[in-house]
Amino acid sequence: MKTEKSKMTKTRGKNRIVNRADIILIALLVILPLSVFIITALTAPDGAGVRIYVDGELVREISLESEGEYPIGDGNVIAVESGKVHMKHADCPDGLCMRQGRISRTGERIVCLPNRVMVEIVGAGEEVIGV
Amino acid sequence: MRRAETKRLTLGAMLVALAMILSYVESLLPPLVAIPGVKPGFANIATVFVLYTLGERYAAVVSILRVLLSSLLFGSTVSLAYSLAGAVLSLVFMILLRRIGIFTPVGVSAAGGVAHNVGQIICAALIMENAGLTYYLAPLTLAGVAAGCVVGIAAGFVILKMKNVAHLTSGGPCDGDENAGPQ
Numbered sequence: 001m002k003t004e005k006s007k008m009t010k011t012r013g014k015n016r017i018v019n020r021a022d023i024i025l026i027a028l029l030v031i032l033p034l035s036v037f038i039i040t041a042l043t044a045p046d047g048a049g050v051r052i053y054v055d056g057e058l059v060r061e062i063s064l065e066s067e068g069e070y071p072i073g074d075g076n077v078i079a080v081e082s083g084k085v086h087m088k089h090a091d092c093p094d095g096l097c098m099r100q101g102r103i104s105r106t107g108e109r110i111v112c113l114p115n116r117v118m119v120e121i122v123g124a125g126e127e128v129i130g131v
Numbered sequence: 132m133r134r135a136e137t138k139r140l141t142l143g144a145m146l147v148a149l150a151m152i153l154s155y156v157e158s159l160l161p162p163l164v165a166i167p168g169v170k171p172g173f174a175n176i177a178t179v180f181v182l183y184t185l186g187e188r189y190a191a192v193v194s195i196l197r198v199l200l201s202s203l204l205f206g207s208t209v210s211l212a213y214s215l216a217g218a219v220l221s222l223v224f225m226i227l228l229r230r231i232g233i234f235t236p237v238g239v240s241a242a243g244g245v246a247h248n249v250g251q252i253i254c255a256a257l258i259m260e261n262a263g264l265t266y267y268l269a270p271l272t273l274a275g276v277a278a279g280c281v282v283g284i285a286a287g288f289v290i291l292k293m294k295n296v297a298h299l300t301s302g303g304p305c306d307g308d309e310n311a312g313p314q
Contacts, residue, residue: 016235017235017236017237017284017287017288017291018235018237018238018284018287019233019234019235019238021233021234021235021238022234022235022237022238022241025228025234025238025241025242026237026238026241026276026280029241029242029245029272029275029276030273030276032272033268033269033272033273034269034273036268036269037269037270094162096162109267111267113209113255116258
């Protein structure tokens with residue numbers, strides 16, 4: 001995209017597609033969230049447990065050490081494997097939650113919007129095993 | 132004068148139809164990334180075009196009508212809430228940035244794309260009653276910039292080309308383009 005842009009900037013007069021103000025704005029919009037994202041991702045410690053929310057309510061909490069598959073409601077199944085959590089099964093139409101990968105760091109989440117399910121990794125000390 | 136208004140109205144209606152087709156075609160495409168809400172947003176080409184040719188009022192009407200009609204036809208009530216929140220926030224930011232006057236449609240549209248996704252996250256956080264969705268703020272902001280740039284470049288070219296057929300957006304040779312200029 002960069003070469004495309006610089007080529008267009010050379011178009012003379014007022015008929016240019018992109019100007020300098022645009023590029024500064026776009027750069028800011030890219031750099032700001034990216035740096036926040038990188039900093040939070042790098043500083044997050046490994047999690048200890050996983051909290052499961054349905055409709056915004058905490059329904060269950062599982063330690064990352066207790067391996068296995070856990071159903072959430074009727075539509076979703078999460079799996080805990082070697083300290084990581086992923087969405088094993090979901091009946092939602094898009095199935096995006098199953099493609100969100102394995103999570104293990106504090107604060108990482110998997111969200112299934114159609115089923116209103118959210119799975120979040122929590123750190124040590126936040127656990128209340130047995131909810 | 133009445134003729135000019137009729138022309139604007141017709142063009143606006145056509146662009147609502149075009150925007151609906153674009154969002155329908157987009158809904159047929161498989162999701163690009165595994166994050167809910169990441170879409171190219173081609174329908175915004177129509178919104179940006181209207182913003183620069185017919186003015187702010189028309190842009191608001193076209194964008195919101197498009198969201199209402201396509202959610203009614205192809206979506207659900209929940210998707211309507213997300214789309215509406217995104218569309219409104221995106222409109223507000225695009226109108227403000229265009230008024231500043233230093234940005235081209237690409238910059239305006241990139242900010243609009245970000246605002247759209249931020250609006251959706253706020254709406255999702257409210258619906259799911261969990262602020263935890265802000266975790267997706269960074270990836271969705273980046274996706275918004277990328278989508279907004281693509282949309283802005285497309286809209287920018289269309290706006291440039293359409294300057295040569297100015298009679299489409301102004302009423303006629305002797306009719307001023309009072310609503311479309313910078314305000």
